[in-house]
Amino acid sequence: xxxxxIKRFLISILTVWVVITATxxxxxxxxxxxxxxxxxxxxxxxxxxNAKYGLDQPLITRYFIYLKNVSRGDLGMSMTYKxxxxxxxxxxxxxxxADLGIRSLIFGVIAGLFLGVISALKHxxxxxxxxxxxxxxxxxxPSFIIGTMLQFGLGLKFSAFIKDLFNTDFQLFPIALWxxxxxxxxxxxxxxxxxxxxxxxxxxxxxxxxLNQDYIRTAKSKGLSYRTVVMRHTIRNAILPVVTILxxxxxxxxxxxxxxxxxxxxxxxxxHFVQSVGMYDYTMIxxxxxxxxxxxxxxxxxxDILYGIIDPRIRLAKGKI
Amino acid sequence: MLLEVKDLHVSFHTYAGEVKAVRGLSxxxxxxxxxxxxxxxxxxxxxxxxxxxxxxxxxxxxxKKGEIxxxxxxxxxxxxxxxxxxxxxxxxxxxxxxxxxxxPTMTIGRQIAEVLTRHQGxxxxxxxxxxxxxxxxxxxxxxxxxxxxxxxxxxGGMRQRVMIAMALACSPDLLIADEPSTALDVTIQAQMLDxxxxxxKKLQTSIILITHDLGVVANIAQQVMIMYAGLAVETGDLxxxxxxxxxxxxxxxxxxxxxxxxxRKRRLTPIEGxxxxxxxxxxxxxxxxxxxxxxRVCREEMPELKIVSGNxxxxxxxxxxxxxxxxxxxxxxx
Amino acid sequence: MxxxxxxxxxxxxxxxxxxxxxxxxxxxxxGDPVTADDFLYAVQRAxxxxxxxxxxxxxxxxxxxxxxxxxxxxxxxxxVKADGNKLTVTLNGPVPYFLSLTAFGTLMPxxxxxxxxxxxxxxxxxxxxxxxxxxxITEWTHDSKLVLAKNDQYWNAAxxxxxxxxxxxxxxxxxxxxMFYNKELDIIGIPGAKRQEFLDKGYKIMNxxxxxxxYVEINMLDAVVGNQKIREALSLSIDRAAYCKNVLMNxxxxxxxxxxxxxxxxNKAFRSEVGDLIQxxxxxxxxxxxxxxxxxxxxxxxxxxxx
Numbered sequence: 001x002x003x004x005x006i007k008r009f010l011i012s013i014l015t016v017w018v019v020i021t022a023t024x025x026x027x028x029x030x031x032x033x034x035x036x037x038x039x040x041x042x043x044x045x046x047x048x049x050n051a052k053y054g055l056d057q058p059l060i061t062r063y064f065i066y067l068k069n070v071s072r073g074d075l076g077m078s079m080t081y082k083x084x085x086x087x088x089x090x091x092x093x094x095x096x097x098a099d100l101g102i103r104s105l106i107f108g109v110i111a112g113l114f115l116g117v118i119s120a121l122k123h124x125x126x127x128x129x130x131x132x133x134x135x136x137x138x139x140x141x142p143s144f145i146i147g148t149m150l151q152f153g154l155g156l157k158f159s160a161f162i163k164d165l166f167n168t169d170f171q172l173f174p175i176a177l178w179x180x181x182x183x184x185x186x187x188x189x190x191x192x193x194x195x196x197x198x199x200x201x202x203x204x205x206x207x208x209x210x211l212n213q214d215y216i217r218t219a220k221s222k223g224l225s226y227r228t229v230v231m232r233h234t235i236r237n238a239i240l241p242v243v244t245i246l247x248x249x250x251x252x253x254x255x256x257x258x259x260x261x262x263x264x265x266x267x268x269x270x271x272h273f274v275q276s277v278g279m280y281d282y283t284m285i286x287x288x289x290x291x292x293x294x295x296x297x298x299x300x301x302x303x304d305i306l307y308g309i310i311d312p313r314i315r316l317a318k319g320k321i
Numbered sequence: 322m323l324l325e326v327k328d329l330h331v332s333f334h335t336y337a338g339e340v341k342a343v344r345g346l347s348x349x350x351x352x353x354x355x356x357x358x359x360x361x362x363x364x365x366x367x368x369x370x371x372x373x374x375x376x377x378x379x380x381x382x383x384x385k386k387g388e389i390x391x392x393x394x395x396x397x398x399x400x401x402x403x404x405x406x407x408x409x410x411x412x413x414x415x416x417x418x419x420x421x422x423x424x425p426t427m428t429i430g431r432q433i434a435e436v437l438t439r440h441q442g443x444x445x446x447x448x449x450x451x452x453x454x455x456x457x458x459x460x461x462x463x464x465x466x467x468x469x470x471x472x473x474x475x476x477g478g479m480r481q482r483v484m485i486a487m488a489l490a491c492s493p494d495l496l497i498a499d500e501p502s503t504a505l506d507v508t509i510q511a512q513m514l515d516x517x518x519x520x521x522k523k524l525q526t527s528i529i530l531i532t533h534d535l536g537v538v539a540n541i542a543q544q545v546m547i548m549y550a551g552l553a554v555e556t557g558d559l560x561x562x563x564x565x566x567x568x569x570x571x572x573x574x575x576x577x578x579x580x581x582x583x584x585r586k587r588r589l590t591p592i593e594g595x596x597x598x599x600x601x602x603x604x605x606x607x608x609x610x611x612x613x614x615x616x617r618v619c620r621e622e623m624p625e626l627k628i629v630s631g632n633x634x635x636x637x638x639x640x641x642x643x644x645x646x647x648x649x650x651x652x653x654x655x
Numbered sequence: 656m657x658x659x660x661x662x663x664x665x666x667x668x669x670x671x672x673x674x675x676x677x678x679x680x681x682x683x684x685x686g687d688p689v690t691a692d693d694f695l696y697a698v699q700r701a702x703x704x705x706x707x708x709x710x711x712x713x714x715x716x717x718x719x720x721x722x723x724x725x726x727x728x729x730x731x732x733x734x735v736k737a738d739g740n741k742l743t744v745t746l747n748g749p750v751p752y753f754l755s756l757t758a759f760g761t762l763m764p765x766x767x768x769x770x771x772x773x774x775x776x777x778x779x780x781x782x783x784x785x786x787x788x789x790x791x792i793t794e795w796t797h798d799s800k801l802v803l804a805k806n807d808q809y810w811n812a813a814x815x816x817x818x819x820x821x822x823x824x825x826x827x828x829x830x831x832x833x834m835f836y837n838k839e840l841d842i843i844g845i846p847g848a849k850r851q852e853f854l855d856k857g858y859k860i861m862n863x864x865x866x867x868x869x870y871v872e873i874n875m876l877d878a879v880v881g882n883q884k885i886r887e888a889l890s891l892s893i894d895r896a897a898y899c900k901n902v903l904m905n906x907x908x909x910x911x912x913x914x915x916x917x918x919x920x921x922n923k924a925f926r927s928e929v930g931d932l933i934q935x936x937x938x939x940x941x942x943x944x945x946x947x948x949x950x951x952x953x954x955x956x957x958x959x960x961x962x
């Protein structure tokens with residue numbers, strides 16, 4: 001196991017290096033450069049900026065300087081927020097995104113599993129249609145529409161109704177911002193709906209597949225109760241594909257989502273992913289890509305361990321890998 | 322009498338229409354006996370026995386008619402709860418493909434112990450001990466260690482032994498073995514049948530053995546039922562059916578059977594054609610289209626099962642007194 | 656112009672030298688007095704090539720500023736001198752808008768002593784900044800929220816009527832509007848599309864011109880759209896008034912010159928002095944120009960082909 005972890009770690013470093021290299025050169029291939037916006041600035045100022053951020057060096061030199069800095073844990077200063085370090089921005093904004101992401105993931109995965117299981121067990125009946133309707137809404141409605149609808153329906157109208165009803169000032173579902181736990185309900189829901197849809201559909205397909213497996217017939221032929229057949233034999237096997245997507249899904253959701261954070265005015269990391277590219281904030285682009293890649297690798301590692309716990313066929317222990 | 326099946330009709334509702342998989346099947350089985358059900362794929366043999374345990378999915382399946390008396394009770398009238406007490410306890414079943422019939426994420430021991438905790442109210446630890454005992458009985462080496470392993474760590478033959486152990490855990494009155502050796506290597510097949518035979522003798526369990534290979538039947542069964550297109554076409558004691566087969570389909574099966582004890586020069590002769598579509602089963606004898614002796618009446622009306630002698634019955638117009646006398650073709654090639 | 660930090664200022668007869676007298680009693684929010692040196696330091700930092708300020712060119716009217724910024728001259732040649740509470744600024748020539756420029760962010764003072772304690776992270780967070788104006792930032796959640804509190808050290812603190820201002824950074828205008836309707840916000844900026852909705856609900860809308868001109872940028876290297884007649888045809892085919900009215904819906908004016916109407920000219924607004932410089936929507940004229948332009952393009956291409 002220790003050997004496995006070390007090996008995995010070394011592969012991860014290699015992967016991160018490949019990501020850094022690819023991103024670095026692709027980024028420099030983008031037409032345009034930092035500080036060359038629509039506003040024309042004097043050549044001298046452009047040169048001063050280039051000198052300050054090392055942009056006057058040849059590309060390959062810059063690449064090695066960047067690698068050296070990264071290896072020391074230095075992601076550099078943001079080129080947009082000139083007085084803030086990239087790592088500091090990640091440190092400030094990531095916890096917010098992660099908080100939102102975890103909430104939405106817990107909601108999405110639990111509710112998604114529930115709907116998926118129900119709809120598979122009640123295949124082609126009312127519950128199935130209901131679950132799949134929810135899933136299709138979740139998949140096809142973009143989160144900015146869901147977000148805006150929630151803000152208007154629950155945040156504005158329903159909360160006003162509650163205020164009237166109980167004659168209170170308490171805002172049940174705050175429209176936006178990231179302050180009390182109450183503020184976190186609507187964005188978590190808006191963000192979680194897509195995960196819910198994904199998980200529900202995946203779980204349903206997987207359940208239907210497992211329910212048709214020979215070993216489920218075996219379990220039934222043993223006289224086990226319906227409950228045992230479902231809980232012990234079906235769900236555990238059916239959940240594997242869901243566990244597989246949990247890695248990429250949580251990386252995508254936890255590192256910040258532009259749209260939901262934008263609508264609910266949440267100071268997460270999402271907007272920086274989008275903004276940094278538009279602003280040619282090279283250090284920010286690199287830092288965020290590096291962060292995302294590392295995060296994804298770490299989460300995937302956790303998922304692999306979890307996978308091994310659930311499925312003995314790919315158990316990591318015993319030094320087989 | 323342990324099991325009595327009367328006029329069983331089972332259908333499946335598909336998009337194309339109603340597939341009549343079993344179309345009026347009757348048979349009986351005594352305590353301690355082994356009944357072999359023989360027929361081609363799709364003849365309804367699996368469906369007919371899975372119906373005993375009510376394992377066919379409903380819908381799309383439907384038991385249209387009939388009675389299945391197990392120790393005098395009609396299992397078709399039992400509630401799902403009562404049925405669960407029958408499954409794995411009074412009647413258990415082993416399936417064709419041991420590779421896919423075990424839960425991949427649960428240890429072998431637990432899968433066996435599960436039956437015991439369910440039906441005999443055993444505690445988990447005691448059930449595990451008993452499971453190890455049964456694994457030893459079905460000749461799984463190092464049973465104590467193996468019980469904690471997962472199915473993927475077992476070979477096909479070993480998995481089928483596990484299936485047998487699971488099926489026999491509660492000493493059922495009846496064991497239904499649905500082609501238990503078909504998916505295994507030929508060498509393992511023989512071992513498996515020997516094991517079943519030995520266990521049957523030891524435990525006095527009744528067995529319904531489903532197979533498409535007449536060859537395995539001789540070894541183990543006392544009773545034989547030949548099925549074709551959802552019907553029994555010939556039934557009887559092993560000797561009667563083997564040495565005095567009356568139905569042209571049985572003859573066909575025998576001609577296509579490989580035997581080690583006979584002249585190797587004899588060529589195996591397959592039965593030409595395909596079984597009828599059970600979406601629209603023919604009015605007359607379903608075998609008529611493939612039968613060398615078919616008469617006009619064969620295509621018009623289904624013959625009744627006639628008693629030839631003792632237990633021996635056969636559903637064929639050739640047995641009618643007005644039919645031309647046809648002698649049984651030379652099967653053994655000499 | 657109302658003097659703020661300066662008690663008074665004098666302009667030399669040739670309009671090139673400005674002398675500001677910093678107000679007695681002007682203080683930073685940490686209690687330090689605001690001195691002429693704070694202004695000098697701000698200008699020095701802005702023109703220092705090492706700072707690489709994008710706005711350094713704003714100061715190029717100050718003597719020596721451009722040369723220093725271009726790395727051709729020493730900082731000591733800068734035409735800004737501080738002596739106690741006297742700040743002297745020497746310009747390259749008379750600059751009528753210089754006083755307006757002093758209200759621009761780049762010319763705000765910077766407390767040298769304080770700056771040196773926080774270094775590069777100056778103004779990165781609420782606790783890395785001190786203030787000499789009416790407000791100070793007491794809470795700053797990046798990308799989310801600013802809380803301004805009355806600055807007790809401000810020389811004219813008595814004139815400040817509010818104690819705190821909370822501002823939220825809400826990028827989505829629908830969200831802001833919903834929060835406004837829910838009385839969670841007191842003032843918001845609204846997009847043109849929501850204008851009528853707000854008026855219908857009886858809210859008051861304040862309009863101001865932000866002095867921005869929007870224009871279409873054309874790729875001059877393209878043989879077709881780079882042709883002058885075709886570009887003129889394009890310009891003539893835009894119904895600016897309809898665009899402002901039906902698309903922007905925010906009281907924008909058709910831009911019939913590059914300079915926005917609020918900018919001053921010699922005596923009055925520049926645009927009232929010179930009038931419109933661009934021809935407005937005229938389809939017939941546009942068609943004629945387009946046809947003529949196409950001919951030119953065809954001719955040019957034919958010439959290229961024969962070569």
